[in-house]
Amino acid sequence: MKGLLIAEKPSLMKSIQKVYNDKRPISDALDFACFAGHSMTLYEPEDYDEKYKSWNKADLPIIPENFTYKPLDANKKMVKDLNDKIKNGGYDYVINACDAAREGELIFYSFYGTYKHKLPVKRFWASDTTDASIVKALKSLIPETEKDLVNLQKSARLRAQMDWLYGMNFTRALSLAANSTIPVGRVMTPTLKMLVDRELEIKNFKPQDYYELVLEIEKNGIKFNALRLVPEEYKDTRMFDKKEADEALTKVGDKIKVRRITEQKETIYPSTLYSLLELQKDANRYFGYTASQTLDIAQKLYEERKLLSYPRTESRFLSTAMVPEIPKHLEVIKNVPELKLYVEKLTEPEIMKVLSTKKYVDDAKIADHHAIIVTQDKPDLSKLTQDEKNIYILVAKKLLSIFLPPYIISKTEVILSIQKEFYRANGKVEVQKGFSVLYGNAMKDTILPPLVEKEILPVTGSKLEAKKTTPPARYTDRTILDAMQNAGKTLKVKEQREILKEAAGLGTPATRSGILDKIEKNKWMVRKGKSIYATDLGISVIKVIGEDRDICSPALTAVWEKKLREIEDDKFIGDFRKELNEYIIKETQSIIAETKEINPGGKEKKEIKEVGVCPICGEKVLVGKNFYLCKNYKNPCRFIIPKNYMGAKFSESDVKGMLNGKSTKPKKIKFKDGKEAEKEFVIQDGYLQFVKKSGGHTISDENKSKMRKLGKCPKCGSQVLSATDFFVCTGYPMECSFTIKKVIKDARITDEDMEKMLKGEHSDVHTFTWKNGKKGNATIYIDDGMIKFDFVK
Structure with missing residues (x-):
């Protein structure tokens, strides 16, 4: 038997040829040839019909009945010589030794299928080019009739056709509408959108001044720092109000109490190997x-x-x-x-x-x-x-x-207080270097002295540090590659997020670098050191395309990648080409029609701003003249909030914050009876509402003194108070988490009920109403700090 082995590149051909000649792992006589990577390309539109040399909207979309390949100009002689070799070499079979992946199948069959060669094909499949791997692959040649290989070949062919239809039609449609050449790519365009979004975030960023109150504390000659925690969440250390910062500084005394010490070891194992x-x-x-x-x-x-x-x-x-x-x-x-x-x-x-x-x-x-x-x-x-x-x-x-021990660090968090002002100190010590010794990442220890809860320590210094918020970091090759891989995280549809996660995001390991190079070549981005900048031209391209169009979104890749994966796994049901053609027709027509609306007479339509995602339906929330409203408002969504409510004005920043679950700063409002008050606002259940101060927030000492004491807290032993809408422990939130609503499933819980429950008894019988409308009579009691029901039969 005599075979012809065709490798993807000359270097791989020489490696295999040398092993074959030196070791003769198979008895068959083999000759050797190679491609130069991608040696064939799909026809240009004008190769199918000369009329396509001119770009006309009337000719779109262009959908060939049968796709045809031709040699790249630089490879015409090589392709001719290879054709002659196959025809005249007297071979019994051919070996496909292109890359063992979808793209390798395309490189081989774009040539072999185009010239209708009929010799049987065997697959050479190796993960590296060592002698041992080459010997093993030659001894284990796979028939190309294997189902998995047939499906892989089909998927490769359809992916290439999809990208051609996408690029040729959408590029022409947008370019004609915009009167400027705008190349479009299934992976390239959403990647450019990510770069542009980051560039605009940085350009539009307005730094805010903030302050941190730093205390110097000492024990046994060891000094350490603690930062003030901002009420009412007691997580952030930043104070954006200079008045608040100055007032906090005046409250600093010469003693501070250790409230809580939390210690934990963090064990970091080596990550998985390199893709x-x-x-x-x-x-x-x-x-x-x-x-x-x-x-x-x-x-x-x-x-x-x-x-x-x-x-x-x-x-x-x-x-x-x-x-x-x-x-x-x-x-x-x-x-x-x-x-x-x-x-x-x-x-x-x-x-x-x-x-x-x-x-x-x-x-x-x-x-x-x-x-x-x-x-x-x-x-x-x-x-x-x-x-x-x-x-x-x-x-x-x-x-x-992966064979070295883990990296272990010990972390300590200490909460301290001066009266009702809380501070946090953090310590970090390296316990075991483990695998980190390979990388020379020396961590600087932050050492705290041995501390004991409830002990009192001297405050030896205090200062306000003025700082500014910083914009998002610029993309580097490292972070944009990561963003491309994890592009699915930004999608709203769970299935699409999962598909892109499974498909490893936008592009493939082999194509992502080329996509970035293409964006740079188009002058849509520039590199300065490690940092990547979207250019004004790149920004204008996304503006012309329209950032809401799905060709700017990773969702498009998710939809079609799912189908290609199903073809590879022999699970796809349907007609891929039919579905693809229908999409191309619909989207091309949409691009042409909608771009006309955007640019009537060459004038650019006024840009509609967006401030976030609708909490009801997930669509975009837009900025109107007098309202912020969902893009789907009245069709069928109900989400809308006024820009001015009871005298309180809501900025775009306010609404962005509320749509992300935050409350506004206190705003002055005026009631119908003329009374004024300060209220914070939040968006709950799709409605604009006041923040209820008694729940999830600190209650001032002054208010606590006016509240009725009901009994001992089941969690910490402090007193439970009766607030307006809640029963709450005096230690809430820094020292205890106990808080219970006064209205539970439409039933109002009385102070007397709570007094009984704090004694370990049951409340009076109440009628409770569940979300599905069902009602039931029950008493309630407290178990492990939580409300439990005891239904009355």
């Missing part, structure tokens, strides 16, 4: 490499140096079949001087114990290729460039790290 994405992120973090630079270096270490496994992988796990070989991979790491000692200390039982769990070894989490690791080939670091050495050692450290 391409994680390698790109760390390479950017440590060396400032762009995503493309990291991919190029890793690819060279894989193809030419044979020192890394296949780099274009999405997986961060090893397979169970690899476990017996991992000690050999660790052995070569001894050739990295700075890592040698750590490898030598490892024992085989320790290694096998780590590999026996699913934390790092899990077949279910490997699709095409396992995580990136060093191969078993011994590295000669002196022959590597500095960039190659950096990436190789980074991968070596990651593999080694």
Whole structure:
């Protein structure tokens, strides 16, 4: 038997050819050939019909009945020579040795199918280019009629057609409408939208002044700092009101009481191994490499140096079949001087114990290729460039790290008080360096002296520190890659979030770097050091497209990626091409029609601002003339709030805060009888409401003195008071969490009821009404600080 092996690139062809010639793992005679990566491209519209040379709205959408490939201009001779070789070589079969992934199938069959070759095809499938892996792959060639490979090939073909239809039609539609060329891409456009959104956040950011009150406290000669906690949540240390900050400073005494001490150990285990994405992120973090630079270096270490496994992988796990070989991979790491000692200390039982769990070894989490690791080939670091050495050692450290102990730190939080002013001090001490020794991340300890609850300490100093809020950080290659991977988190539909999470977000490890390069080439972004800036041109592109259009959203990728994954898994039911064509027709028509409305006569329609997400239906909340209202208001949503209510004016910032669950600052309001008051506002159940001060907030000492005492708190033993709408412990919220509403399921609980319950008795019988309308008679009692029902039969 005689076969022709076709590799994706010359370097891989030479590696396989050398192993075949040296070791003869199979008896069949093999000849060798190769592509130059993607050697074929889909026809341009004008290749189907010359009329498409001119861009006309009337011709859109362009949907070929049958998609056709042609050689790239630079590869025409290579493609012709390969065709002749197949036809005239007297072969019995062909071996597809392109990348073992969806894209590899496309590279091979865009050529093989176009020229209608009929020889049987066998699949060469290897995760790295070491001699051992090549021998194994040659001995285990897979027939291309295998169901999984057929589905993978189909998915690859449809993905390419989808991107063509999307790019060709939407680019022409938008460009014609905007009178300017605007390339559109399924991954590129939502990625640009993320960059533009961040740029506008930074440009529109207005810094706010705030203050932190810092106390210096001393015990046994050891001084430490504590920061004032802002009422009423007692979490934030920032005071945005200078008057409040000055008043807080005047309340500082010379003694402070330790209220509560919380200690915990934080154990940080080594993260899973490198996928391409994680390698790109760390390479950017440590060396400032762009995503493309990291991919190029890793690819060279894989193809030419044979020192890394296949780099274009999405997986961060090893397979169970690899476990017996991992000690050999660790052995070569001894050739990295700075890592040698750590490898030598490892024992085989320790290694096998780590590999026996699913934390790092899990077949279910490997699709095409396992995580990136060093191969078993011994590295000669002196022959590597500095960039190659950096990436190789980074991968070596990651593999080694999973066999080292965890990193452990001890954290202490101390709550202190001066009268009713609360302060927080934090301590942090490194207990065990563990795997962090590989990275030289020296943490500075923050040491607190030994403290005891209720002890009194001297305050040796106090100061107000003036600071400013800062805008969101600019994207770097590391953070934009992370944002692309986690793009689904921004989606409202749970299923779409899960799909994009499963599909690892926008793009693939192999394509994300190219997408960023394309955005940069279009002059929509620039890099300055590690930071990425969206340009004015990039901002205007998103403005013209319309930020609400689904081609700017990751949701579009989620919908179609789900279908492609189902095709790969042989689970898709339906006609993919029919569904795709219908979408392209509808969206192209929509782009043309709606862009006309946006730019009648070349004038730009006034921009409608949005302030958040509707708490009722999830649509956008828009800024109207006199109201803030849901985009779906009256169709069918009811959400609307006035800009001015009882004399209180609500800014866009106020509404943004309320839509995120926050309350406004106190605002003056005027009642119909002429009385005035100060109230905070929140949005609850889709309505604008006053904040009820007696629930979830601190009650002043003055008010507490006027409240009726009902008995001892079941949680801490302090007194329970009767407030307007709640029963609340005097220690709430810093020292005790006990609080109970006075109205429970439409039944009003009396002070007498609470007095009985605090004595361990049941309340009087009340009629309670549940959300479904059902009613029931019951007494209530307190068990472990919670209300329980005892129904009356």
